[in-house]
Amino acid sequence: MxxxxxxxxxxxxxxxxxxxxxxxxxxxxxxxxxxxxxxxxxxxxxxxxxxxxxxxxxxxxxxxxxxxxxxxxxxxxxxxxxxxxxxxxxxxxxxxxxxxxxxxxxxxxxxxxxxxxxxxxxxxxxxxxxxxxxxxxxxxxxxxxxxxxxxxxxxxxxxxxxxxxxGSYYKEGINPVKIAVESEYVRAVRGGTGNAKTAGNYASSLKASEVASRKGYSQVLWLDGREMQYIEEVGSMNIFFKMNGEVVTPALNGSILEGITRKSIIELLRNWNIPVVERQVSIHEIQQAYHDGVLEEAFGTGTAAVISPIGEFLWKNEKMVINGGETGQLSKKLYDSLTGIQNGTEPDPFGWTIRV
Incomplete structure (x- = not known):
């Protein structure tokens, strides 16, 4: 050096x-x-x-x-x-x-x-x-x-x-949080600053978060700014869904922040041979998966919370309770594994951890 x-x-x-x-x-x-x-x-x-x-x-x-x-x-x-x-x-x-x-x-x-x-x-x-x-x-x-x-x-x-x-970013800790799907405001659009970590992105999210908080929800799930149907990210996290044994996360499209925890989770899942796909995913697909009984888990990823299981979505006037509102098995395993690598209690086969 x-x-x-x-x-x-x-x-x-x-x-x-x-x-x-x-x-x-x-x-x-x-x-x-x-x-x-x-x-x-x-x-x-x-x-x-x-x-x-x-x-x-x-x-x-x-x-x-x-x-x-x-x-x-x-x-x-x-x-x-x-x-x-x-x-x-x-x-x-x-x-x-x-x-x-x-x-x-x-x-x-x-x-x-x-x-x-x-x-x-x-x-x-x-x-x-x-x-x-x-x-x-x-x-x-x-x-x-x-x-x-x-x-x-x-x-x-x-x-x-x-x-x-x-301490924990959410007062709920590793316990599931409740997320409101935003249908009026938008966080970012393709070609804007959504994939940059800049203050304006967060300032523009405050109004929707305030409305969601009054309804008892910890954060909002943002949809795309053009068609208002494709899932992007939660206010302070990227988002993952487990459906039919496969893990799906929205593909980076220029308006989604390229999360480092997101990247690490994808690499961890692939190392475990768990199917994980980055693609466009709509709120209607998630709603249908919920009705079909194949929406098994949902969780957010980010530096602050690491892994944050999602126990409920509010979309329009429908409440979708996931996994009985309990932390899913995969969410817990990912949290334990990643935090274990971060704090040195678990092996780090990826070379992610730097000793000072």
Missing amino acids: KDFNIEITLCSTKKEKPSFDQLEFGRIFTDHMFVWNYTEGKGWHDPRITPYQPILLDPAATVFHYGQTVFEGLKAYLSKEEQILLFRPDQNMKRLNQSNDRLCMPKIDEELALSALKQLLLIDRDWIPAAEGTSLYIRPFMIATEPYLGVAPSSSYQFMIILSPV
């Missing part, structure tokens, strides 16, 4: 740590952060680890007005041997650069970013919780900082990494 010169400034007073057995998702942050500046004509410069602190920006910064921002999400785990483990972090940095390209933002040196992340984790390693179901969530992100109100790509940016000790 290259020898990167990253300036390190440690905080003089450390924060009081929370009780790690009562963690929520994304509300508490560690003592330090990584910051890296970009200036047009100069490139990336001044990589540094500093005490966690507010960001000072001009009110005219491009990020506030035109939404030029991208982010990633991954986790660090503490093994029983107290070794820091990362799960496929190279894939996150690769996807970040794909998002950068879509948003006309400068690509980062992925190797330097990973080196900085590892140093940051070593500095804040005592923030990594070890209890079952917990981890240290890692949020790399980039914002446009040029003070300019013209509609054009910014000439300056900041890339940062912050860390947050977390």
Whole structure:
């Protein structure tokens, strides 16, 4: 690995740590952060680890007005041997650069970013919780900082990494969640930014999620933005269905985020010789499979929740209860296997886990 010169400034007073057995998702942050500046004509410069602190920006910064921002999400785990483990972090940095390209933002040196992340984790390693179901969530992100109100790509940016000790993303944990199928709003369309991890995609999902929450549903299932019938993804997860012994997930089409957990699940299923197909799948097909009694399981996949079994769909005015509202056998096996690889308690035949 290259020898990167990253300036390190440690905080003089450390924060009081929370009780790690009562963690929520994304509300508490560690003592330090990584910051890296970009200036047009100069490139990336001044990589540094500093005490966690507010960001000072001009009110005219491009990020506030035109939404030029991208982010990633991954986790660090503490093994029983107290070794820091990362799960496929190279894939996150690769996807970040794909998002950068879509948003006309400068690509980062992925190797330097990973080196900085590892140093940051070593500095804040005592923030990594070890209890079952917990981890240290890692949020790399980039914002446009040029003070300019013209509609054009910014000439300056900041890339940062912050860390947050977390518990389960859903309060239900590994227990099944209830999902409302969205039939009015859309998340993204082909040719838009649906396959980039950018803030606007999530902002546009809030209204539908708010409506679903009032009805008692954890998330919404998005349909395509043109015909409103083909399944895309859940708000924070990709989605899989088990029908007649075969696992089906919507094919990537330009408006679906290419999930790293999704990719890992497909590879895991194929390694187990379980049929898995990426193809177009409509909500009508799922409804028919439910009525025919062949919709065996449904589950979401994502960094935050890992595997989230789905116990019920609400489509129009029909409730489709899957597997009696219980966690399916395959969902549980996938969750146990993937989290076992991530936290080092299960063998990793794929070489996905990186030791820091």
